[in-house]
Amino acid sequence: MSQQTLSKISPNHIEEISSSRNEPEWLKEYRKNSLTVYENLPIETSPLYNKYTDAKKMDPEQVSFAAKTGDAIPAFLQKRLGELENNICVIQIGTNIQKINITDDVKSKGIVISSIADAIQNNQELVKKALEASKSNEDKFTALNNAAFNSGIFIHIPKNVVLDSPIHLVSCLSEDGISTISRNVIYADENSKATIVQELYSPKAEKQQAYLELLNTSVAANAHLDITTLQMMDQSTVNFSTRRTDLGQDAKVNWYSGLFGSLLSRYRIDYFLNGSGASANDSEVVFGNNEQDFDIQTNVNHESPSTEGRVVEKSILRDKSKSLFKGMIRIKEKAAKSNSFLSGRSILLDKGAKSDAIPGLEIFTNDVKATHSASVAQIDEEQIFYLRSRCLSKEEAERTIVEGFLEPLSRKMSYQVRAWIAYLIESKWEGKELTINTDEELTKFVEVEETRYNEDSEIEQHYKYR
Template sequence: MVITSINDAVKNNPELIKKALEASNSKEDKFTALNNAAFNSGIFIHIPRNLILEKPIHIVSCLSDDGISTIARNVIFADESSKATIVQELYSSKAEKQQAYLELLNTNVAPNAQLDVTTLQMMDQSTVNFSTRRTDLGQDAKINWYSGLFGSMLSRYKIEYFLNGTGASANDSEVIFGNNEQSFDIQTNVNHESPSTEGRVVEKSILRNKSKSLFKGMIRIKEKATKSNSFLSGRSILLDKDAKSDAIPGLEIFTNDVKATHSASVAQIDEEQIFYLKTRCLSKEEAERTIVEGFLEPLSRKMSYQVRAWIAYLIESKWDSRELTINTDEELAKFVEIEETRYNEDSEIEQHYKYR
């Protein structure tokens, strides 16, 4: 297995780097052009054929204290029949001068390989975060990508999945929690290039104060991609009257014998639900938290217990205006223990007797 800087990878793995560079067309997007031309950092990960990693790979990135922005060129290759979990953490310290984290990430999942990727963006709200991502999947390849976007003043994510091989599968889950005047612009596209491919994109936003989000999604099923199945959803819950959200899902179907659907909703928090919970001795804030937890519950079921614990911990941290971090302290361990038993009835019974 290879985990190295992008500069060393250019010298030692030129063929794979060339393949990633060729997959990114600088003419399509000005941010892609900027990253290809001026990247000053980056990570290269190569998971060899048939290698199954039991422990996750953690990528921790933090903007420097000198005020210089980061332009990152990240590349991930999972060779045939490999399996790995990658966790990406993005941080920044509070700075007087505005900084930016600009990322261009290419992921290639070879036939019969599987990747589970979690991105947790926890940067200070004085920063800007632009990310352009492309994932190519071969025959029977699978990727599960979980994103938790909590930080930065402005976040712009453009995410593309290309299901190039028969039986390829992409599952994308995105959680956004905005407050103050944060702005999130998310575009997620799933391109079905081959038959019997599956795509699932679910985005959920929780917005407080004057924060806002825009979700744009597109399912494209090409002429050869018969028997494909795809789903796209963008939903937002507004906790304050000044919060705003828009969702623009779309479908482009060029063949028959497929299943494709999309949905979108934006709504204020239900005052009747608040009233009902308050009659059950909850405060307004506790009632809002309960409603938010229920809002995220269907999405949480698709995540591992560790990812659910991270998301829950970060939401509570942001709600209480604490520092955003996923350091494995005792408080986070409590969330992990809860999520381990949430959907396991036998464990729940064991926990009951444990604390009696």
């Protein structure tokens, strides 16, 4: 299969991807139309955001694509995959779905976990519905994903199914330097409930490599999804993710994101609260160092009455790292009695770090509650002085302040998610490899978080670690 850089991507390359998967004619046309849109759109369609974006950091002369990549599992990932051997999981290496592990019990409930290629053949109507929901003309990189996706994961949780164990989605770029465009689709039918954990990795690369993702999530009436995304990619890579979540009546989604890796992370996140009583809770933690860039846009669209939205983004920035948070609450004419909150806050640990926040409100009806806030500040030197007077070093004082900064956000997460994020912050602070291998060190984080807000366990915890 031929390899093509992003700067030279053409209809022939799209045709090659589509033909290699024996896709139907409607999908081939969809790809070609999306490529035309991609070629005509600017990097940033909003004139307000255009002067802030660093999307040009993705070098189209270095980033290359092919219909198929290498499938060798990087050495650093072997341990983590061994830990997941008996879990419900999907392992994606480059464009290859390396492994899908589903227990017999899960199969008997009718849950479908497959590659997007298989889903196009076996669940065509659901895939087509997801593709039609993604509007290529809204964003250049949405159009690119729709045109050139060369991999993807499909999950369907049937009606009334409650899944007790999490589904792990582990995606890692291939070691051959070729980039991946992943088209992921998740459907949760009525009254279903599930937890999904997405882990993103990449090996060290000599030239720039990209993981581009387009994820459609549909949560039907009374369904409940808890999703965690942990991005731990090497800083030689770029990570672009476009996400759309549609919620039906009384549906609920809690999405927790921890963004730690890659040179540039560009996330565009949209929630559509289509049914009355729908609720979306989005929590984002960013920790940047060196010259990392994080460009995050989160929009909550209230389409029906009595819906609730909550978005909280917190950034910790060191060295010359940068963050840009763009958020919008839209409450439509029919969405009376809705309640929405949007917050973006950054703490700068070094003078070279930078953060911008652009929150917004668009309200077209009465009888609603909506508010937004944003703050960017250097670390408080008085707090540092106070903590150092209590025998902490400057670094220990900074870490204590960061823990306090994240504390209100952490309370909304499960103890497992809090432990993962705390562990990754600790690892990044100390310059360790970013993984969530369940070793003894991470186990201690989990044990501490389990008892953190449980006063009855305080004495037991005290004696355990004396």
